[in-house]
Every structure is written in structure tokens, then in C-alpha cells.
Amino acid sequence: MEKQFHPNISVDCVIFGFDFKKLNVILVERNVHDPVNGAKQISDLTLTGNHVYFDEKLEDAAKRILFNLTGLSGIYLEQFFTTGDPERLKSVKDQVWLQKIGKDPRERVVSVCYFSLLNCDEITLKMGNRKIGWYSVKEAKNLAFDHGTILGNAIKALQTKLLYEPIGFEMLPEKFTLTQLQKLYEVVFDVEFDKRNFRKKVSKMNYLVPLDEKQKGVSHKPARYYTFSRELYEKNSSAMFNFSI
Amino acid sequence: MEKQFHPNISVDCVIFGFDFKKLNVILVERNVHDPVNGAKQISDLTLTGNHVYFDEKLEDAAKRILFNLTGLSGIYLEQFFTTGDPERLKSVKDQVWLQKIGKDPRERVVSVCYFSLLNCDEITLKMGNRKIGWYSVKEAKNLAFDHGTILGNAIKALQTKLLYEPIGFEMLPEKFTLTQLQKLYEVVFDVEFDKRNFRKKVSKMNYLVPLDEKQKGVSHKPARYYTFSRELYEKNSSAMFNFSI
Structure with a gap:
């Protein structure tokens, strides 16, 4: 039995924003083959994330994602959770997608998760060809992978931190x-x-x-x-x- | 340039205990060659930790460490931090030690950290041949690797949690x-x-x-x-x- 393993390491960013009406999060559209009807393309949503580079600090990977997305540095950033369950990428839909983008679907991926706070109004998002946007956290259902769990944990972490530190101002003008x-x-x-x-x-x-x-x-x-x-x-x-x- | 990497994944446990006088933490003695005089053996202290098994959940690895140490399950356990800086195991002393125990010292190790709470008096510790014991957190200086930083973060996480949840009772009879x-x-x-x-x-x-x-x-x-x-x-x-x- 191979006891140790060497997973892929990624960073996922839960980027919260407030638009004076609701709490929002940045999500990216993912195009994926329908696991029932392989010819059909469907789409769902993921958090923003990326793998960690060789010789890159975990936090620097998160900062890189935020910078590529907004052109800004110095954004509020806080590590709150690491997910690495062996089953987290094992749904048929995720397995098909991993294969399609050239990843080994058997590979385990450990993801270190950060949350960030932005003022929605002051940001222009950019992300190459992929559709990206702000979604109300209440409407962010059926996310890809275990991103729904990550989002839930991020909201709890934000609430907790807000109980003893006034970080909410990061989301206000x-x-x-x-x-x-x-x-x-x-x-x-x-x-x-x-x-x-x-x-x-x-x-x-x-x-x-x-x-x-x-x-x-x-x-x-x-x-x-x-x-x-x-x-x-x-x-x-x-x-x-x-x-x- | 190899952009992605596949690190070793480990879990470190910061196990706190209260003895009615001070806050204590469980540390393990590590014997290591003196980097200045290789013939000389010196010893220092580390947190309790282990690598994560293939197909094992991160939290289950932490529970395994706690069980092996105390014979108990159901101990209070909370993930609070993940450390993975490329430089975290690069001190001469740590590099010599990694080589001695048969690890590749160039390998990067990402460690998911948990803190646990115990009542010192009610526990008998066991850990094979290695010396293990309770140390006052105030005396826990010059720990191996980046375990001093991990311990500092664990104390902050414990303080924060104690502000809004009465978890201190886990350390009392x-x-x-x-x-x-x-x-x-x-x-x-x-x-x-x-x-x-x-x-x-x-x-x-x-x-x-x-x-x-x-x-x-x-x-x-x-x-x-x-x-x-x-x-x-x-x-x-x-x-x-x-x-x-």
C-alpha cells in the first residue's frame, strides 16, 4: 500500500463584495460535458483559484490570483480553511472535466482557501476568455467541486472575524x-x-x-x-x- | 521551469492543556546532528505531526495522531492554519535531519495545522521511543522547522475562538x-x-x-x-x- 501521497496544491479565493444591497462573491463559469449526454455542453460555476507554483508561497499564489483578476495589490486577504478530502473532485462531472483539461483525474488536490474583501463598485474584473462576475451568495448554489462547502465556510469565517474586528469597511467606499x-x-x-x-x-x-x-x-x-x-x-x-x- | 509541484502533505497538531497554573503544549524531542560539529548530537523540540496517508482525510490524519498519542477519540480538534512556504524546512539543522531519516530534503512539505484541547491531568501520553511531554507555552522556544510560528498562530486562534465560544471547558475537569x-x-x-x-x-x-x-x-x-x-x-x-x- 502506498501510504504517503503527493497531491496537487491549489489555492482558492472566495472574493466577497458588497453593493449596498447584498453580499456577493466572484464566480467563474465552467463549461463541462453533461455526464448524462456527453454531446451536450452545460455550464456551472466555480470559485477563482489556481495551482501553486513551484517555489511560490501559498499566500503569494492567492495574491497572484487577485492581482490577475483586478490589477490591484494589497487587497484584504485571509487564509481560513484547507480542503483535501480524497473524494472532493470525484463527481462524474468533475472527473470528465479534469480529463478534458488534461489533468489526471485520479490525482488528489489539496486546496488552501483564502477569503478577500472588495468594494464591488470600484473593481473591473478581467479573466481572459472565461465569463466571470459577481453573484449573490444566496444564489450561489450547485457550485463545482466542493466549492459550495468552501463558500459556506468562508461566510462563517467572515462572520466570526466581523464579531471582533471591523473588517467590513474593506467592502465599503x-x-x-x-x-x-x-x-x-x-x-x-x-x-x-x-x-x-x-x-x-x-x-x-x-x-x-x-x-x-x-x-x-x-x-x-x-x-x-x-x-x-x-x-x-x-x-x-x-x-x-x-x-x- | 516546472511550474506546478507535488509536495508532501503532513498534519501538525498543537495540543494545548491546562494544569491549573499555566497553558501547556505537547512537544516531542528530536535528536539531530549539530550542524556545526556533525559528530555531536543535540536535541530540540517539535510539535506532534505526521504525513497524511493516501486516501485519508486531512482531519482523519489529525485524529489518528491524537488517538495514537492518548488512546482517546473525540478530542476537541480545530483546523486553524496551513503552512507551506518553500523555505520552511531549509535551515541547516532541518536539512541534515531530513536526510538522516531518509526524506528528500529538497521536497516541499505543506502542513495543515490543527489545535486540540485536553485536560492535562486526565491524559497519559505514549509515543514509542521518543520523549514526549507537556511544556509551558512560555518556555516553548526555538522549536524545530517553523513550529514556533505554528504555535504562535495556534495561541492566537485559541484566544479568538475563546472570545465567542466557551471552548475553555475542554481543558478543565x-x-x-x-x-x-x-x-x-x-x-x-x-x-x-x-x-x-x-x-x-x-x-x-x-x-x-x-x-x-x-x-x-x-x-x-x-x-x-x-x-x-x-x-x-x-x-x-x-x-x-x-x-x-
């Missing part, structure tokens, strides 16, 4: 209203917050700075803009010990 | 005093808590059940014993939305 901030928390946790309770929580975020500027050209009463101050946050961030269990 | 519970939080976060403030926090843990039993044979005033009720915790655990940012 520089200035935003409190209503927009509340909506961000609501779509990440998939709950509705009472406005008064939310404002009470917000009033304790001493790194949230009100600006001398209000919305323009809106039909309702224009709301004040706020901004996130990393400096103030870092000055006051002994929050780690403020455990709430 | 079934009944414990509030002073013991406070000490547990203090050694994990490496801070001292004010007794009154800590008791105030504790009074909100409605899953902490006072028992009709007190310490016996102690020189000070005997303290009441408490126990952790998983049932009560799970009934009330909408704490996820109680974010404290």
Missing part, C-alpha cells in the same frame, strides 16, 4: 452612511437589526468618524457620511480581551 | 472552581483579570451551573464547584449576533 453600514452587517449575518439597537452599537465604535458632508441628490432626507479611521481603531484595539461569552 | 476558570482565561490571554470584573462576566454565562459541592481538604475557605452545561449553552447560543466591535 471611503465614505458611507450608517444605513449602508447597517445593511452591510445585515447581509453578512443574514439577519435584520433593529435600527435603534444598531445605532447604539455604532455609537461605541470610536473609530467611526462623522464627516462634514451629507448625501446629495437623494429623494429622502440626506444622511450624514461617515468614514473608518484605522488610526483610531488601532489606538483603541484592546478589544481582544473584551470577551463576550 | 468536569467540576472546577471560579478561581480555576479565571486562571484558565488568564493563562490563555496572558493577562490578569480583576476578580470582581471576571465574576461579573461569569455571572452572565448562563451555561455555568453551580453544584451542591465544595472543595475538600484545602487550607483556604473551600470554594464551590461549577460545571459547564453544553445543553444550556446550545439552547442560548444566539451569541453569534452579539457582536462587540
Whole structure:
């Protein structure tokens, strides 16, 4: 029995974005032969990912994927999970696809997963010939491989991190209203917050700075803009010990 | 240029334990040739780990390591980090050791890391010929490979998790005093808590059940014993939305 194995190593990126209405994720269309009717082409969706190069750090592979996709570096990036079950690429559809693109379908692939945060509006996506786009996380069903599980874990990791670090600002423009901030928390946790309770929580975020500027050209009463101050946050961030269990 | 690579996959386990005084971790002694004087044997310490078998799930490899070490299954286990930098095994000492045990020292090793929680007192460790034992995390310096970094990340992961889930009870006996519970939080976060403030926090843990039993044979005033009720915790655990940012 061959006890050890040498798998392929890849990196998958779960790239979240917020468009003031819902939580979105970047997915790529994959064309694949219908396992029932081989002549028929069907398509499904995958996360963005790639293999890790020889001599490349795992995190650098994730940064390369993000850069190729957006042209940007310095995007928020966090490793949250590694998947490597022997069965993860064993569905008929995935096996057919692996063969088609010239991979050994028996090969095991271990994938180190990262999540990233972007402001949907400020990004132009590019990815050669493949169709790519933002999808609501609620509509991201029946993903290829085990990408549905990876996405589910990424959402949990994002929620958890948001409980003790204000990383949500990575998905907002520089200035935003409190209503927009509340909506961000609501779509990440998939709950509705009472406005008064939310404002009470917000009033304790001493790194949230009100600006001398209000919305323009809106039909309702224009709301004040706020901004996130990393400096103030870092000055006051002994929050780690403020455990709430 | 060979762009893809097929590394060795291993699992490393950071096994934490609490002995009522400090936070401990299980380490294994490694005998290695002194890179300066090859005739001389020196020893250092590593985390417990092993390679992943062909057809074995990553988590099952971690469970196997824990079972072989303690004879127990069902130990608290959590994946927190994967390390795979090309340079992580490239120190002279590690290269000499890899060669000695018959591994290809040029091979890259990706390691999926888990942390586990044990009650030190209730475990008998076994590991064949190799010396193994509990070490205070504060004294765990100059570990082999990048195991110092892994241990540092594990401590951060444990602290973070403890902020929103009462996993500390995994390291306590079934009944414990509030002073013991406070000490547990203090050694994990490496801070001292004010007794009154800590008791105030504790009074909100409605899953902490006072028992009709007190310490016996102690020189000070005997303290009441408490126990952790998983049932009560799970009934009330909408704490996820109680974010404290």
C-alpha cells in the first residue's frame, strides 16, 4: 500500500463584495460535458483559484490570483480553511472535466482557501476568455467541486472575524452612511437589526468618524457620511480581551 | 521551469492543556546532528505531526495522531492554519535531519495545522521511543522547522475562538472552581483579570451551573464547584449576533 501521497496544491479565493444591497462573491463559469449526454455542453460555476507554483508561497499564489483578476495589490486577504478530502473532485462531472483539461483525474488536490474583501463598485474584473462576475451568495448554489462547502465556510469565517474586528469597511467606499453600514452587517449575518439597537452599537465604535458632508441628490432626507479611521481603531484595539461569552 | 509541484502533505497538531497554573503544549524531542560539529548530537523540540496517508482525510490524519498519542477519540480538534512556504524546512539543522531519516530534503512539505484541547491531568501520553511531554507555552522556544510560528498562530486562534465560544471547558475537569476558570482565561490571554470584573462576566454565562459541592481538604475557605452545561449553552447560543466591535 502506498501510504504517503503527493497531491496537487491549489489555492482558492472566495472574493466577497458588497453593493449596498447584498453580499456577493466572484464566480467563474465552467463549461463541462453533461455526464448524462456527453454531446451536450452545460455550464456551472466555480470559485477563482489556481495551482501553486513551484517555489511560490501559498499566500503569494492567492495574491497572484487577485492581482490577475483586478490589477490591484494589497487587497484584504485571509487564509481560513484547507480542503483535501480524497473524494472532493470525484463527481462524474468533475472527473470528465479534469480529463478534458488534461489533468489526471485520479490525482488528489489539496486546496488552501483564502477569503478577500472588495468594494464591488470600484473593481473591473478581467479573466481572459472565461465569463466571470459577481453573484449573490444566496444564489450561489450547485457550485463545482466542493466549492459550495468552501463558500459556506468562508461566510462563517467572515462572520466570526466581523464579531471582533471591523473588517467590513474593506467592502465599503471611503465614505458611507450608517444605513449602508447597517445593511452591510445585515447581509453578512443574514439577519435584520433593529435600527435603534444598531445605532447604539455604532455609537461605541470610536473609530467611526462623522464627516462634514451629507448625501446629495437623494429623494429622502440626506444622511450624514461617515468614514473608518484605522488610526483610531488601532489606538483603541484592546478589544481582544473584551470577551463576550 | 516546472511550474506546478507535488509536495508532501503532513498534519501538525498543537495540543494545548491546562494544569491549573499555566497553558501547556505537547512537544516531542528530536535528536539531530549539530550542524556545526556533525559528530555531536543535540536535541530540540517539535510539535506532534505526521504525513497524511493516501486516501485519508486531512482531519482523519489529525485524529489518528491524537488517538495514537492518548488512546482517546473525540478530542476537541480545530483546523486553524496551513503552512507551506518553500523555505520552511531549509535551515541547516532541518536539512541534515531530513536526510538522516531518509526524506528528500529538497521536497516541499505543506502542513495543515490543527489545535486540540485536553485536560492535562486526565491524559497519559505514549509515543514509542521518543520523549514526549507537556511544556509551558512560555518556555516553548526555538522549536524545530517553523513550529514556533505554528504555535504562535495556534495561541492566537485559541484566544479568538475563546472570545465567542466557551471552548475553555475542554481543558478543565468536569467540576472546577471560579478561581480555576479565571486562571484558565488568564493563562490563555496572558493577562490578569480583576476578580470582581471576571465574576461579573461569569455571572452572565448562563451555561455555568453551580453544584451542591465544595472543595475538600484545602487550607483556604473551600470554594464551590461549577460545571459547564453544553445543553444550556446550545439552547442560548444566539451569541453569534452579539457582536462587540
